[in-house]
Amino acid sequence: MLMVTTVQVREAGDSDRDVLLTFHNRLYQGHRDQVVAKADLPLIEYRDYERTLQDDLQALLSDRNSHVLLAEAQGVAVGYITGRVTIEPRRVLPRRGVVEDWYVLPESRGSGAGASLLRRLEERFARAGCEVIESATWASNEGARRAHDALGFREIRVMYRKRI
DSSP states (O other): OOOOSOEEEEEOOGGGHHHHHHHHHIIIIIIHHHHSOGGGGGGTOOTTHHHHHHHHHHHHHHOTTEEEEEEEETTEEEEEEEEEEEEOTTSSSOEEEEEEEEEEOGGGTTTTHHHHHHHHHHHHHHHTTOOEEEOOOOTTOHHHHHHHHHTTOOOOOOOOOOOO
């Protein structure tokens, strides 16, 4: 594990596109392949994953309701988090902050980088008037589930998927 004494979290921008795309790919392909059973991959796979990830990142960077934050340790990017403010007027707590992507390099996990990213995103959601934050992970991602639990999340819903 990389021993990180100080993690700086900042807003990411267009100049960070390459590192963000690298993290996006590692999360949605490399890491996903470690925590999702091979038999389940067709249930979540896209036809052109590379293009889908590029489009997704572009949409996040250009959406004023989205936040893209980058964590750096000693000037080196070690992780990122993205989130979007959503409004559902029929809900009792209508304004929600939704964590969309959250990834820290394996060698930096446990260093506080992930918690720092989440705290900064949560601060932004609070300033935007959100009263609740939600996040999702793959059911078999035990590390992410432990991180969510440790950071005060509660499991509320479980999604099932079946191929027909």
